[in-house]
Amino acid sequence: MERDVRQRHSSSFGAVAAAYAEHRPDYAPAAARxxxxSAPGPRVLDLGAGTGKLTGTLLGLGVDVVAVEPDAAMLAELRCALPAVRSVAGSAESIPLPEASVDAVLAGNAMHWFDMSIAGPEIARVLSPGGVLAGLWNVLDDRIDWVAGLGRVGGREAIGPRDTLSSWRTATAGMHLPGSGAVAWFGSPEQAEFTHSQRRTVDSLVATIATRAGILVMPEQEREATLSRIREFLASRPETSSGEFSLPMLSGVLRTRRL
Known part of the structure; x- marks a missing residue:
């Protein structure tokens, strides 16, 4: 994704920060664990923390978390939900922490927004020797027929390649790399998936999808048409048309170590 397009997408969430906090899922504790x-200590940076979805999961594991987020509206939601967490304004490309101050850097549905030619050295700077870098993504389990159908109906902007089990490994495999010809800051990655789910209704799933960047940057008429098409599909399926249902997901993890 070109830099200006990535910036437009990554900066779109603040306008729907409250909806993001309400509707986006947390992460499977097993995935964060x-x-x-292999982290050398308990100090963890949640980078691009958003409204604190991953931060909350990390707190449940008993680690020492600091959250860094560039968007003021998203950061305000995080501070409201998790007032005891140390949270600071900053970005992956300019991390307001000292050298070797954390043992792991985790990013929940955020690493694909980083400019790793700049963020790679910054992340390496704040990591202690042997520290862990890991990206986590909540992905839809499109091995299930109706979920695969949702992806087809929503289209690439609503349900992108990082959003489904069938494609997330390929779409995220190299995201820890700083770019061709640059210094190699991190070792070979490992990937794993962990079962997860979220209780949804037709309305709340449509509201969740409406917080995706591809939807947020659409022209209003196209956005409303896409969400209407998704709503009609969900209302037509026996798995989702009658009240609350479980949305089958996995939390996928890309994990590597600082060289």
Whole structure:
């Protein structure tokens, strides 16, 4: 994704920060635990923390978390939900922490927004020797027929390649790399998926999808048409048309270590 397009998408969430906090899922604790299992200590940076979805999962594991987020509206939601967490304004490309101050850097549905030619050295700077870098993504389990159908109906802007189990490994495999010809800051990655789910209704799932960047940057008429098409599909399926249902997901993890 070109830099200006990535910036437009990544900066779109603040306008719907409250909806993001209400509707986006948290992360499977087993996924966060696996991401951290080889970290040399308990100090964890949640980078691009958003409204604190991953931060909350990390707190449940008993680690020492600091959250860094560039968007003021998203950061305000995080501070409201998790007032005891140390949270600061900053970005992956300019991390307001000292050298070697954390043992792991985790990013929940955020690493794809980083400019790794700049963020790679910054992340390496704040990591302690042997520290862990891990990206986590909540992905839809499109091995299930109706979920695969949702992806087809929503289209690439609503349900992108990082959003489904069938494609997230390929779409995220190299995201820890700083770019061709640059210094190699991190070792070879590992990937794993962990079962997860979220209780949804037709209305709340449509509201969740409406917080995706591809939807947020659409022209209003196209956005409303896409969400209407998704709503009609969900209302037509026996799995989702009658009240609350479980949305099958996995929390996928890309994990690597600082060289």
């Amino acid at each position: 696996w991401a951290l299992e």
